[in-house]
Amino acid sequence: MKKNLFLSGALLLNAFAIFAQDDLTKPQTTEVWEPQPKIVTPADNNAPPSDAIVLFDGKGFNEWETLKNKAVEWALKDGAMTVVGGKGNIKTKKTFGDCQLHVEWRSPIESDTLKGQMKGNSGVFFQQRYEVQVLNNYQNKTYANGQATAIYKQHIPLANACRKPMEWQTYDIVFTAPRFRKNGSLERPAYITVLHNGIITQNHVELQGATEYIGTPQYKMHGNGAIELQDHGNAVSFRNIWIREL
Numbered sequence: 001m002k003k004n005l006f007l008s009g010a011l012l013l014n015a016f017a018i019f020a021q022d023d024l025t026k027p028q029t030t031e032v033w034e035p036q037p038k039i040v041t042p043a044d045n046n047a048p049p050s051d052a053i054v055l056f057d058g059k060g061f062n063e064w065e066t067l068k069n070k071a072v073e074w075a076l077k078d079g080a081m082t083v084v085g086g087k088g089n090i091k092t093k094k095t096f097g098d099c100q101l102h103v104e105w106r107s108p109i110e111s112d113t114l115k116g117q118m119k120g121n122s123g124v125f126f127q128q129r130y131e132v133q134v135l136n137n138y139q140n141k142t143y144a145n146g147q148a149t150a151i152y153k154q155h156i157p158l159a160n161a162c163r164k165p166m167e168w169q170t171y172d173i174v175f176t177a178p179r180f181r182k183n184g185s186l187e188r189p190a191y192i193t194v195l196h197n198g199i200i201t202q203n204h205v206e207l208q209g210a211t212e213y214i215g216t217p218q219y220k221m222h223g224n225g226a227i228e229l230q231d232h233g234n235a236v237s238f239r240n241i242w243i244r245e246l
């Protein structure tokens with residue numbers, strides 16, 4: 001009886017395989033028509049595409065606030081914002097999950113006595129926890145997992161694509177937020193992809209947890225979060241910041 005069941009099962013599978021094989025001779029069988037991707041109109045020169053949320057267009061800090069929800073006190077000049085050391089990190093008023101972020105930044109010219117992490121340090125944090133490092137690594141050596149586009153202390157960049165100080169640079173970052181179960185345990189880690197000046201430096205790397213300066217990263221359950229820019233005491237500038245929710 002068991003053998004018969006096995007045989008009829010095998011015959012059925014075989015018949016299905018022949019049917020499917022027949023179907024696969026037609027190109028139409030593997031075409032998918034619905035749903036159609038939404039239409040997004042691209043823009044030239046890194047300008048925001050049609051469905052982007054503009055976070056900074058050079059005119060003001062209306063999308064930003066301090067970590068204590070107060071008015072931003074960074075400098076605003078010539079379409080750029082610049083860190084004023086001691087005024088603290090700033091964050092977006094809106095919060096985000098999975099997203100594509102475009103941000104342009106510029107290292108200041110600083111004294112040669114400043115080295116390593118002391119040179120043009122800032123950072124782009126996703127959900128106020130996961131840092132993509134901003135650093136002047138043009139002829140400036142530091143620990144590899146702490147240089148520009150490092151997932152700070154977690155992932156070394158695939159390349160050093162830094163331009164000189166006072167030259168504008170682009171980050172295009174795809175962030176996939178972590179997922180948590182109801183009991184707070186991690187269901188799926190966060191992932192990040194980074195293009196620095198058009199060069200891929202992080203290829204869908206898995207994050208080990210929230211960025212830590214000291215010690216090992218860990219995940220703690222959270223929901224959507226703001227984009228945060230770091231005040232590390234260096235006069236790093238930012239411009240043309242936009243985001244697409246995914």
Ligand code: MG
Nearest residue numbers: 121122123134
């Ligand atoms: Mg930093």
